Amino acid sequence: MQHLLSRIKTLAAAHAADTVALRQHLHAHPELSFEEHNTVAFVTEQLRRLGLSPQPIAGTGVVALIEGHNPGARTVALRADMDALPITEQNDVPYKSTNPGVMHACGHDVHTSSLLGAARILAELKDEFEGTVKLMFQPGEEKLPGGASLMIKEGVLDNPKPASVLGQHVFPMLPAGQIGIRPGRYMASTDELYLTVRGKGGHGAMPEMNLDPVLVAAHIIVAAQQLVSRRANPKLPTVLSFGKVIANGATNVIPNEVYLEGTFRTLNEEWRDEAHGHLRRLCEGLADSMGATCELEIRRGYPYLENEPQLTARVRAAAEQYLGAENVIELDQxxxxxxxxxxxxxxxxxxxxxxxxxxxxxxxxxxxxxTFDIEPKALETGPGLMAWLTLQELAVR
Structure with a gap:
């Protein structure tokens, strides 16, 4: 495999300028979640130029295969997300967003161009590996229910079924040329909370005539933290935060209702389900005890993310070969x-x-x-490393 390591590095360097150009095109033309029509057309055209046969999936997603010798030997899937965010870009660069109010502020343009770069390398090396590489370009990572869930429902992990799935994400805390990795439970589940507390509004100078939903909401916000401090296992990370509170009264007006939005996050699916019940009973019971009513909607979001330990150990070892052990950093949860x-x-x-x-x-x-942007050298590291990791995984027997 040593000769392939050298070849991949050479190809990644040779194609780096083209990969940067791909990223800059995508950055200049961002599209919101599940609206990536021009993006997927651009990606499809790039894949066809590599001699591949991309197929649509999940509306604005695309999947393609690179087949080496004996395609049925083993399959490795590579994923990149393509959607942008509703943010107005403040960078003054030639490739600044041309879509007002929309920006690739989470690096999905980097993920997409990097996977296109890796695909180019792997397509050039397909006569030198066994197995199949499945390229998954995903829509809607930033918006529930998440494009990954839709792609899975439409069979992206079937025919052929991958032995492993690899993905990467930009990380401005590390310099270009380094990666971060962590085995086991790495990222949290996320649920959206929408709470309405209803009372009886009126003049602020006559509280005895009213039923103050602001006070009830305040008690709920404080009491809900007991889920973290007294209900959750202290060894299990748990976050409950309310980031939006609307009590649309005035200095002397108590409103009829208060509206709150928040998030609940953890790293255990069983506790996640249990906590939902605790939170619902807490909100409804506390509101009832104070004479008010409430409605809590919990929109179930993404599950927690777990890096399979044996696969992650292989990825780490291969990354150390490609980058040097000093450039592979252990991440925290x-x-x-x-x-x-x-x-x-x-x-x-x-x-x-x-x-x-x-x-x-x-x-x-x-x-x-x-103001998010990247060091262009990352677009040499990203495609090359992903291609190398793919060949290492295809060689596993």
Whole structure:
């Protein structure tokens, strides 16, 4: 495999400028979740130029196969998401978003161009490996129910069934040329909370004539934290946060109702289900005890993301071969969520982070900010490493 390692590095370097150009085109033309019509047309055309036969899936997704010798020997699936965010870009660059109010602020343009770059390398090397590479370009990672769940429902993990699924995500906390990885439970599940507390509004100077839903909502916000402090196992990460509270009264007006939005996140599906019941009973019981009523809607989001330990150990070893052990960083658990988690629940999967910051500190803006951008050298590392990891996984027997 050593000769392939050298070839992949050579090809990644030779194609780096083209990969950067792909990313800049995608960055300039972002599209929101499940609206990626032009993006998927662009990706489809790039795949056809590689001699592949891409097929549509999940509305605005696409899947394609690269077959080596003995295609049925083993299949490895590679995933990239394609959607952008409703953010107005503040970068002053030639490839700035041309779609007002929409921006690739989470690096999905990087993921897509990187997978296209890896596909180009693997297509050039298909006479030198056994098995099949399944390329999965996914819509709607940023919006429930998540494009990954829709692709799985439409059979993306069948015919052929992958032995492993790999995905990568930009990580501005690490410099280009490094990756971060963690075995086991890595990212949290995420559920959206929508709570309405109803009372009886009126003049703020006559509280005895009213039933103050603001006070009831305040008690619920505080009491709900006991789910984390007293109900959750202290060894199990759990987050409950309310980030939106609307009590549309005035200085002297008590409103009839208060509306709240929040999130619940954890790393255990059993506790997740149990906590939903606790939260519902807490909200309804507390509101009732104070003479009010409430309605709690829990929109179930993505499950927690688990990196299969044996696969992740192989990915780490292969990454150390490609990048050097000093450039493969152990990550901590992270309470953000990713719909790649659906793949991790359905197959052996590994999701790692691609460093995108410059060595001098530039390109350090976080994802989901209007100034996010990347060090272009990451688009040499990303495709090359993914191609190398794929060949290593195809060789597993």
């Amino acid at each position: 992270w309470m953000a969520a990713e719909d790649f988690a659906y793949f991790s629940q359905a197959a052996d999967a590994c999701f790692y982070r691609l460093g995108t910051r410059a060595q001098d500190g530039r390109f350090a803006s976080s994802v989901h900010t209007p």
